[in-house]
Amino acid sequence: MNTVVHLPGLSLKNPIMPASGCFGFGREYARFYPLADLGAVIMKAATGEKRYGNPTPRVAEAAGGMLNAIGLQNPGVDSIIREEIPFLKAQQVPIIANVAGSTVEEYVEVAEKISSHVDALELNISCPNVKEGGVQFGMDPVLAEDVTRKVVQVSSVPVYVKLSPNVSDIVVMARAAERGGASGLSMINTLTAMRVDPSSRKPTLSNGTGGLSGAALKPVSIRMIHQVYPEVGIPIIGMGGIETTADIVEYLLAGASAVAVGSANFKNPFICRELIEELPDTLKHYGFQSVEEAVGGAHRERVETGLFRP
């Protein structure tokens, strides 16, 4: 089974990587399995200066998922380059840096500094948990195109724009990113959500709102990827609620070329490695000889293979 995936800037031995924010900078999970087993690692978001993030509680359960409002806590781009990237490089795994900011200038500064140390950038214009920047850029196609163009200009590696589902027309946002020069898309970030605690009569998260992730998000993400895939000419990294290899096949068929696994890492710290081990059998089960063969399969002319009877 050929699980290799070639994407701009990235040669992945398999299409599975941990999603940004759920895996820190890899150190903690490296105690459980070699990170070299992964297709790539997407690092926790980097901002220009160190950020403390939001007060606690920062996480809460939700049916079929969870809410988080961490607030982009990170040690700042300089410290990440100095302290974290050397460790990841030593693990022999492709690195994608998640780039965040409050202003266009901050995005540009972070991208300019970090791009030469990594294989690709994931431009985070979709974080719902910060007061300034973040999803504001991801909800307006003009702002999204502008920040994408400026980041692409200064980046020495391909830029993947991470889209927010908190929009009325995802295709408009995907096209804006493509026009701005994105080499690919990351779909999708969390959906803005809230829980209220009946005892305190206040929102459960101290930030009020948080981002919904997990299984509940998967059908939304599949729908959006399926919508975007025929409308753009750049590859998509799919994410949202992946827990099984069947989920991954679903993402590939909808149009993702690779996938990221997020909150499932909390349920099971070994999930990424387990999925990598199981994926070849699952692809074979559904009649595929390679990962790339499955990509976009839900859009193509129907061909009778294996389990599939058109």
Next chain:
Amino acid sequence: MIREDLEVVNHTLLAVDTYELILRGRLVRDIKQPGQFVHIRTSADEYLRRPVSISDYSMEEETITLLYKMIGKGTKALTNYQAGDTLDVLGPGGRGFPVKALPGERILLTGGGIGVPPLYRLARELFEKGAELTIILGFQSVDHAFLREEFQQYGEVRVMTNDGSSGNKGYVTDGIAQMAAPIDRYYTCGPTPMLKAVVQQLGDTEGYISMEERMGCGIGACFACVVPSHDEKGYKRICCDGPVFHHKEVVLS
């Protein structure tokens, strides 16, 4: 830290909504200090594991004893496990209490509610080092109280309840105020407002506090359970830098 399916050996109700859960597995071999915790997957539906402190353990029997309080959906799901079932557990996690005691040193242990359990093993280890322990336990009422008799083998126990139904009426801080002799060191665990009050009351006395917080990964990667700190970094992760901190290490709010 490992992930292991632990066998449920015994599961009993100790007090109102408070359960004792004894689990068996090789995970116990990795325990380094009292006050560490395990991160339990309470059901297949839940995304977030539930952190529960280790109250006691036996290397010989390969068992750990956990005391938890049923508060929400996750801990309610936990109550359904019976002897013979297995439970997906990640642990032992975090840094526990430093067991520091010279013979004759006077040490205070004080816990509130479900903050009491991690002090139990600590009491034994400090007692074995020859410390003279005063143990102040705070509970809502007599129906919520547990481990009162068990602690007595290690030191002088004082119980405080909100309604006076067991021991004296009042908070653990009232119990501390009534102590006759000064102490060399203290250890405390409970809700953050209680920790803050205890730390303020005891001023510069060397103290160690164990904190609780909603956790995500439980291994330090997700930054869900942070507390502001006085160092240059500005934060500590409760799951891996803690849950036990020196009282001057973190900023309690």
